Amino acid sequence: MMNEYGQTDNLPEFTDVKAAAGRISAHIHLTPVLHSDSFDTRTGARVMFKCESFQRTGSFKVRGALNSVLARGPISPQSGVATHSSGNHGQALAWAGRFAGLPVHVVVPEHSNPMKVSAMRGYGANIYTCEEGARGREEGLRGVLAQTGATQIHPSNDFYVIAGQGTSALELFAHTPDLDLLFVPLGGGGLLSGSLLAMSGAAPRCRVIGVEPALADDGVRSLREGRILPSDYPPTIADGLKTALGSRTFPLIRRHVHELVTVTEAEIFQALVYTMERLKAVIEPSSAVAVAALLSGKVPVAGKKVGVIISGGNLDFNS
Amino acid sequence: MMNEYGQTDNLPEFTDVKAAAGRISAHIHLTPVLHSDSFDTRTGARVMFKCESFQRTGSFKVRGALNSVLARGPISPQSGVATHSSGNHGQALAWAGRFAGLPVHVVVPEHSNPMKVSAMRGYGANIYTCEEGARGREEGLRGVLAQTGATQIHPSNDFYVIAGQGTSALELFAHTPDLDLLFVPLGGGGLLSGSLLAMSGAAPRCRVIGVEPALADDGVRSLREGRILPSDYPPTIADGLKTALGSRTFPLIRRHVHELVTVTEAEIFQALVYTMERLKAVIEPSSAVAVAALLSGKVPVAGKKVGVIISGGNLDFNS
Numbered sequence: 272m273m274n275e276y277g278q279t280d281n282l283p284e285f286t287d288v289k290a291a292a293g294r295i296s297a298h299i300h301l302t303p304v305l306h307s308d309s310f311d312t313r314t315g316a317r318v319m320f321k322c323e324s325f326q327r328t329g330s331f332k333v334r335g336a337l338n339s340v341l342a343r344g345p346i347s348p349q350s351g352v353a354t355h356s357s358g359n360h361g362q363a364l365a366w367a368g369r370f371a372g373l374p375v376h377v378v379v380p381e382h383s384n385p386m387k388v389s390a391m392r393g394y395g396a397n398i399y400t401c402e403e404g405a406r407g408r409e410e411g412l413r414g415v416l417a418q419t420g421a422t423q424i425h426p427s428n429d430f431y432v433i434a435g436q437g438t439s440a441l442e443l444f445a446h447t448p449d450l451d452l453l454f455v456p457l458g459g460g461g462l463l464s465g466s467l468l469a470m471s472g473a474a475p476r477c478r479v480i481g482v483e484p485a486l487a488d489d490g491v492r493s494l495r496e497g498r499i500l501p502s503d504y505p506p507t508i509a510d511g512l513k514t515a516l517g518s519r520t521f522p523l524i525r526r527h528v529h530e531l532v533t534v535t536e537a538e539i540f541q542a543l544v545y546t547m548e549r550l551k552a553v554i555e556p557s558s559a560v561a562v563a564a565l566l567s568g569k570v571p572v573a574g575k576k577v578g579v580i581i582s583g584g585n586l587d588f589n590s
Numbered sequence: 591m592m593n594e595y596g597q598t599d600n601l602p603e604f605t606d607v608k609a610a611a612g613r614i615s616a617h618i619h620l621t622p623v624l625h626s627d628s629f630d631t632r633t634g635a636r637v638m639f640k641c642e643s644f645q646r647t648g649s650f651k652v653r654g655a656l657n658s659v660l661a662r663g664p665i666s667p668q669s670g671v672a673t674h675s676s677g678n679h680g681q682a683l684a685w686a687g688r689f690a691g692l693p694v695h696v697v698v699p700e701h702s703n704p705m706k707v708s709a710m711r712g713y714g715a716n717i718y719t720c721e722e723g724a725r726g727r728e729e730g731l732r733g734v735l736a737q738t739g740a741t742q743i744h745p746s747n748d749f750y751v752i753a754g755q756g757t758s759a760l761e762l763f764a765h766t767p768d769l770d771l772l773f774v775p776l777g778g779g780g781l782l783s784g785s786l787l788a789m790s791g792a793a794p795r796c797r798v799i800g801v802e803p804a805l806a807d808d809g810v811r812s813l814r815e816g817r818i819l820p821s822d823y824p825p826t827i828a829d830g831l832k833t834a835l836g837s838r839t840f841p842l843i844r845r846h847v848h849e850l851v852t853v854t855e856a857e858i859f860q861a862l863v864y865t866m867e868r869l870k871a872v873i874e875p876s877s878a879v880a881v882a883a884l885l886s887g888k889v890p891v892a893g894k895k896v897g898v899i900i901s902g903g904n905l906d907f908n909s
Contacts (some may be wrong), residue, residue, distance in 0.1 A: 303622035305644050324870040325624050386867070548705070551643040551872040 280518045283430050285472030288437035288465060291338040295435060298337060298370065299327050302439070304446045309549035314565060315573035319450070321443040323582040324554050328390070330583040331439050332363035332426070335461055338435030339424050340367045346422045351375055353421035355401065355408040357510055358387030359557075359583050360426035365394035376421050378411040380404070384510075404504045405515065427459025428517025437465025443578050444473040451575040454561040457481035457490045457531065458512035460520030462582060467527035477578075478529040482564040484509045485533040490516055494525055508536055511557030511583055532570060534563040542566050546581070555583040599837045602749050604791030607756035607784060610657040614754060617656060617689065618646050621758070623765045628868035633884060634892035638769070640762040642901040643873050647709070649902040650758050651682035651745070654780055657754030658743050659686045665741045670694055672740035674720065674727040676829055677706030678876075678902050679745035684713035695740050697730040699723070703829075723823045724834065746778025747836025756784025762897050763792040770894040773880040776800035776809045776850065777831035779839030781901065786846035796897075797848040801883040803828045804852040809835055813844055827855055830876030830902055851889060853882035861885050865900070874902040 302322050310318040323331035346352060351374030354364050361377040368375035375396040379388055380403045392398060401411025416423060425432065439462070440453065453470065455463045463481045470479050483490050484507040493500045493516050502515040516524065534542075539556050542563035546554050554562070558581045564570060565579055621641050629637040642650035665671060670693030673683050680696040687694035694715040698707055699722045711717060720730025735742060744751065758781070759772065772789065774782045782800045789798050802809050803826040812819045812835050821834040835843065853861075858875050861882035865873050873881070877900045883889060884898055 300625065303624070303644075305622070306619070308646065325622075327627065329870060547872050551648060553866050553870040553872055 281430060282519055282523055283434040283468060285468050287430070287434035288441055288468045288472070291334070291342070291431070291434040292438045292441055294341055295334060295337045295438065299333055300325060301442060302326050304443060305550060305552065307550045314577070316575045316577045318565065318577045318579060319443070319447050320550060320552070321439055321578060321580045322552055323439055323580060324552055324558065328359070328362040328366045330359040330363065331436055331462060331580070332359045333366055334438050335429070335432030335435035335465070336360065336363035336367040336424060337370065339429050339431035340364070340371045340373065342431045343422070343429075346373060347420060348373060350420035350422065352424045353412065353415050353419060354378070354424050354426060355380075355412045356426055357513070358384050359511055361391045361396065362387055362394065364424055365391045365396035368396070369394050374421070376415050376419055378408060378415055380408060405501060425517070427461030427514060428519050430519065432461050433464045433519060433523070434468070435465065436462045437469040439580055439582075440466035440469035441473055443580070444469060444477070447576065447578065448474065449576055450474060450477045450578045452570065452572060453477055453479045453578040453580070454564050455479060455481055455580050456509070456512060456557060456560045456582065457483045458557065459514035460490065460516045460524055462580065463528065464520045464523040466580065467523060471527060479527070480564065480570055481524065481528050481531045482560045483531065483533050484512055484539060484560055485535050487512050488533050490524070491531045491533060493521060494531060508556040509539055509560050511555070512560065530570065532564050534560055534567055538563040538567050552581065554581045558583045600749060601838055601842060602753040602787060604787050606749070606753035607760055607787045607791070610653070610661070610750070610753040611757045611760055613660055614653060614656045614757065618652055619644060620761060621645050623762060624869060624871065626869045633896070635894045635896045637884065637896045637898060638762070638766050639869060639871070640758055640897060640899045641871055642758055642899060643871055643877065647678070647681040647685045649678040649682065650755055650781060650899070651678045652685055653757050654748070654751030654754035654784070655679065655682035655686040655743060656689065658748050658750035659683070659690045659692065661750045662741070662748075665692060666739060667692060669739035669741065671743050672731065672734050672738060673697070673743050673745060674699075674731045675745055676832070677703050678830055680710045680715065681706055681713065683743055684710045684715035687715070688713050693740070695734050695738055697727060697734055699727060724821060744836070746780030746833065747838050749838065751780050752783045752838060752842070753787070754784065755781045756788040758899055758901075759785035759788035760792055762899070763788060763796070766895065766897065767793065768895055769793060769796045769897045771889065771891060772796055772798045772897040772899070773883050774798060774800055774899050775828070775831060775876060775879045775901065776802045777876065778833035779809065779835045779843055781899065782847065783839045783842040785899065786842060790846060798846070799883060799889055800843065800847050800850045801879045802850065802852050803831055803858060803879055804854050806831055807852050809843070810850045810852060812840060813850060827875040828858055828879050830874070831879065849889065851883050853879055853886055857882040857886050871900065873900045877902045
């Protein structure tokens with residue numbers, strides 16, 4: 272696949288996920304794997320939840336951000352790093368930048384979750400507001416990059432971000448080596464790509480299922496058409512999954528993924544409430560999509576050992 | 591201290607907590623210890639949460655119930671076991687009884703959380719309704735004991751229940767041996783008594799703080815007066831903490847506890863929301879009292895390593 276410079280992007284492999292784990296594990300939480308009898312009874316499966324909601328900054332995104340900041344090579348200590356983000360990646364990069372002693376610049380779409388923006392500021396990031404949608408984000412980021420000279424750390428299509436996100440599934444496979452199925456949310460594809468790389472080396476028998484909101488099914492349509500379709504930033508409650516696939520995540524997903532499924536907004540909301548009631552874990556809608564796929568019965572799970580990565584926990588109780 | 595038969599009740603010791611751990615650990619979850627930068631920043635302490643909300647049946651109570659069912663000696667396999675409970679102990683005993691193949695009878699005050707009652711039924715327990723308050727519970731249970739011949743397993747004042755509840759703190763001390771302070775909710779005193787026994791043998795340097803709702807401060811008043819004062823089942827949102835101390839929990843707490851503090855209803859509610867937002871863990875008000883004491887500043891914690899047992903997770907999202 273050609274990138275914007277007409278070159279083929281290099282793609283991370285399993286060894287890059289292993290290297291990321293060695294680089295970041297000492298600085299982040301080894302998140303717990305939780306189990307719930309209620310989920311087992313309801314699904315007939317044995318379900319293990321890898322709880323990235325308890326990760327530093329509240330989501331798995333800190334894995335990729337920290338790996339990229341530490342590994343991607345020369346970053347100017349004056350200019351630092353920049354990204355656009357609706358929340359979790361921005362918080363993660365703000366945390367990782369502070370850890371590495373770098374300035375962080377985050378372009379945030381207006382109407383973003385104020386708790387997430389306030390958390391970014393709390394980690395010391397400089398915040399810039401842009402218009403909602405893909406174009407608004409890219410224009411906003413271009414301006415900030417020109418103004419600051421910062422190095423861009425893309426939320427999902429970055430070589431080291433993908434490798435870093437894969438460390439969550441790598442930990443889960445180490446905890447439960449004989450998983451039959453793994454459900455992973457799909458937005459920009461960083462977590463899914465990384466999880467697929469982890470599977471390819473650590474658990475090649477495990478089927479990995481990517482899950483999208485039906486309202487934001489650009490991933491399903493992109494794989495069907497064989498090219499990256501843009502996202503129109505649809506009004507799903509899973510606000511972290513609106514972004515499109517990229518030049519690295521698309522080929523990795525096309526090569527490795529076993530199945531993609533979609534879930535409705537009602538299924539996402541029901542899964543979120545059920546998870547809070549039964550697993551006692553607070554998750555956000557972008558993470559509940561994977562639980563929704565498990566509960567909806569769209570994939571046969573009875574008798575199987577099933578993993579679900581629940582990521583992101585920045586539900587705003589004040590709004 | 592004399593019991594109702596004019597005898598001195600025998601009291602569990604540290605070795606009974608160790609024995610309980612050996613008896614029950616293989617059958618329940620080793621609950622995770624979570625950490626949150628937000629809590630550290632706000633308090634100036636290093637805070638470790640022992641998350642019993644992720645325990646089987648949603649609370650620490652299954653530790654004591656299972657230990658008692660397995661250890662207390664002959665229970666008629668026809669008559670089984672009985673208790674009164676506003677929820678968590680009833681669920682725990684229902685689960686433990688099913689595990690041991692025993693019938694379980696639970697006397698439930700009217701207006702109890704319907705999700706908890708439904709969970710007890712789901713584990714196969716026989717449910718009996720009684721009037722709210724200490725007298726209603728005791729009369730209801732007396733009737734059920736007479737009718738069924740079941741063995742009573744008291745929610746808190748049972749030798750083996752106390753020893754079982756202590757296994758949670760025992761696990762926390764094994765995880766973090768150098769805790770300076772431990773906050774524990776106080777209702778009937780089973781969890782606090784057990785935690786004090788665990789401290790006495792495993793972490794004698796650790797100060798243990800019991801926390802009560804100010805509306806249900808019978809524990810504070812009992813220690814001040816040197817005798818067990820009854821609870822009038824006050825209208826606190828911490829509905830699991832309404833019960834009075836007993837002939838075993840009172841002397842254990844009097845002997846070992848370092849301090850008791852109270853928190854207001856507003857402090858409890860704020861702590862509950864903050865814990866869900868920042869720790870991403872769902873807790874119930876009876877558990878949020880310990881967090882409230884930490885956040886309220888009533889006990890100096892800056893620079894200390896602090897443990898909090900968060901127990902119970904049966905928040906009903908439908909009511």
